[in-house]
Amino acid sequence: MRKVVLGFLCAMVFCIPFEEMAAVEGLETIIFDLGCVSLVLAVFTALRRRLKTPSPAFGILAFYVVLSFTSALWALQPDEAIRGSKTNLELLVFAWMVWEFASEEDRAFWLFRAYILGCCVSLAGMFSAYAAGAQWMMATESEYRFQGGGLNENFIATVLDLSIAMAIYLAGRTGARRSARLLYWAYVPAAVLGVFLSGSRAGIIALCAGLVMIAITLSLRRTKTAVALMLSVGSAAAFLPRIVPEGVFQRLAEGSRAETFQIRIQLWKAGFQYFADHPFFGCGTYNFKFSVSPRAGEVLVAHNTFISLLVEGGLVGFLTMTAFWFYLARMGSFLERDEKLFWLTLFAIWGICAMSLTWETNKTTWLLYSCLMARFASLRRPLRRQAAA
Numbered sequence: 001m002r003k004v005v006l007g008f009l010c011a012m013v014f015c016i017p018f019e020e021m022a023a024v025e026g027l028e029t030i031i032f033d034l035g036c037v038s039l040v041l042a043v044f045t046a047l048r049r050r051l052k053t054p055s056p057a058f059g060i061l062a063f064y065v066v067l068s069f070t071s072a073l074w075a076l077q078p079d080e081a082i083r084g085s086k087t088n089l090e091l092l093v094f095a096w097m098v099w100e101f102a103s104e105e106d107r108a109f110w111l112f113r114a115y116i117l118g119c120c121v122s123l124a125g126m127f128s129a130y131a132a133g134a135q136w137m138m139a140t141e142s143e144y145r146f147q148g149g150g151l152n153e154n155f156i157a158t159v160l161d162l163s164i165a166m167a168i169y170l171a172g173r174t175g176a177r178r179s180a181r182l183l184y185w186a187y188v189p190a191a192v193l194g195v196f197l198s199g200s201r202a203g204i205i206a207l208c209a210g211l212v213m214i215a216i217t218l219s220l221r222r223t224k225t226a227v228a229l230m231l232s233v234g235s236a237a238a239f240l241p242r243i244v245p246e247g248v249f250q251r252l253a254e255g256s257r258a259e260t261f262q263i264r265i266q267l268w269k270a271g272f273q274y275f276a277d278h279p280f281f282g283c284g285t286y287n288f289k290f291s292v293s294p295r296a297g298e299v300l301v302a303h304n305t306f307i308s309l310l311v312e313g314g315l316v317g318f319l320t321m322t323a324f325w326f327y328l329a330r331m332g333s334f335l336e337r338d339e340k341l342f343w344l345t346l347f348a349i350w351g352i353c354a355m356s357l358t359w360e361t362n363k364t365t366w367l368l369y370s371c372l373m374a375r376f377a378s379l380r381r382p383l384r385r386q387a388a389a
Contacts, residue, residue, distance in 0.1 A: 001045045005101045008038040010114040012094075016363050017118035017159050018125070020150025031363070035094065042097045052100055055373050057331070058092075060324040065092050067317055068285040075284025076291060084286030084361060091366040098370035103377035109173075111371055112166040115364075116187060119163040122149030122156055123194050130197060130243075144247030145199035157203025158353040159364060160191045165210050165349060167191070169342045172218065172225040185228055189236035196244045199251055206352035210345050217341045264303045264356070267292055271302060271311040282314035288358075305354035305365075321360070328369065331376040343372060 012034045019031050068085040075081035102108045126148030148156040164187075171184035195207045211233060218226035254261075270292035274283060283291035288302045288311050302308035310318045332343045346368060350359075359365045 001041070001048075002101055005038060005041045005045055005097070006107060006110065008034055008041065009097060009101060010110055012038065013111045013367060014114040014118040016115060016367065017122045017151070017156075017163070018149030019363070021121075021125070035090070038097060039093060042100065046100055052103065052377070054096070054099065055331075055377065057324060057327045057369075057373055058096070058099070060320060060327060061092055061095065061369075064313075064317065064320045064324070065089050067313065067320065071281065071284040071287075071313070071317075074281060076287045077284070080286040080290070081284040087361045088285070091361065091363070094363075095366055095370035095373070098367075098374050099377065102371070103374035106378070108371040108374045108378070109170065111367065112170065115367070116163050116167055116170075116184075118149075119160060119191065120187070122151065122159065123190055125149055126156070126194050126197060127190075144245035144251075146197045148194060148198075153198040154200045154203060154353075154357055157195050157198040157200035158206070158350070158357060158359075160195050160198075161203055161206045161210060161349045161353065162346060162364065162368075164188055164191045164195075164207065165214065165342070165345050168214055168225075168229060169339075171228070172222055172338075181228075185232045188229075188232040189239075192233060192236035193239060193243055196240060196248055199248045201252055202353050202356040204252060206349045209352060210349045213341070213345045213348060217338070217345075263300075267300055267302060268304060268307050271307050275311050275314070278314060280314045281316055282310070282312045285312055288312050301358045303356055303358060305357060305359045308358045309360055324369075328372055331372060334376065335379065339375075 012031050015029075015031045015034070019029055065085065065088045068081070068088050072078040072081040072085065098108070098111065102111060126146050129146050129148075145153045147153055149159075151159065167184040167187050171181045192207065195203050211229075215226065215229060218229055271288065274291040288308050289300055291311060292300075302311065306318075309321055313320070328347075332340055335343065350365065350368060353359070354365075
């Protein structure tokens, strides 16, 4: 039964990269429906045997969820705060299911495989859009960014960045089948092209930073894998000038002069002004856009995960999540060197992209949280047995 629950979790994760497309008329998203079934099976299965002792990280996350519900008492828009708090609660339940059913051996990596497979669906949609609109685009030169899986350009770029790091790590793991390795290496150049087609500045910067970190790691110990990485990324680089529109490179060259960046600067300034007036508890979950609209003149989300947490949760909420991040870092420090660097790369990519995305309640974010906790749990139990012996 535990494998059945894990199968449903993999199905949920598979849908994350194209969740906006994964909807059935008259029902919630497929992810929500799968989550409901998974939860019923998970509770039934867990009650049949002794529950695993939760990590202290769950205590921190639970406190954060309680705090988000409490914020409805002082939120500018209480209904929005309650809606955001329900999302946090659902994500906490998802994290528990991953902890309970994917913290054995390398089951957490099965979730990453499902995530990469879901990214293939998004890439197929992106390349289809490119093939259908490339001729028109070249004629007008008024549009040059493409979406995938129903996600906007910045979201899909981040999703692909993370999946590239996952694919490279899984391809280089000891014991990976040759056929699987070839598929992972074939996926990398396709995903790299997808990131550039999105036209996301943060996504492209995070991609380059992640590839540099991975290349340095591989060159120190795994020559063959490093060569495979060079060939895979090199093949993508060869196609960039032919496939990626010139407008993408022009957009990158704008840098901080870009109009969208200037708008975000104004949003962030307005957010800090509100924080200065309400430093302890903030404006409430999902209320950033209401707190800055009188100052910024527009109703927009923060486009920065860290500023969003600071303004919505105040010092109490922000320090709670900071404590959780430090605990994650401590758990990661106990992993073996290669895997430790892999997780460092994943969260470096996430951190760069989070500077321009509001991703504190995003499913991919919580997938990373829960998989690291589950992975640490799978290694901690054998160590305890050895110590007891």
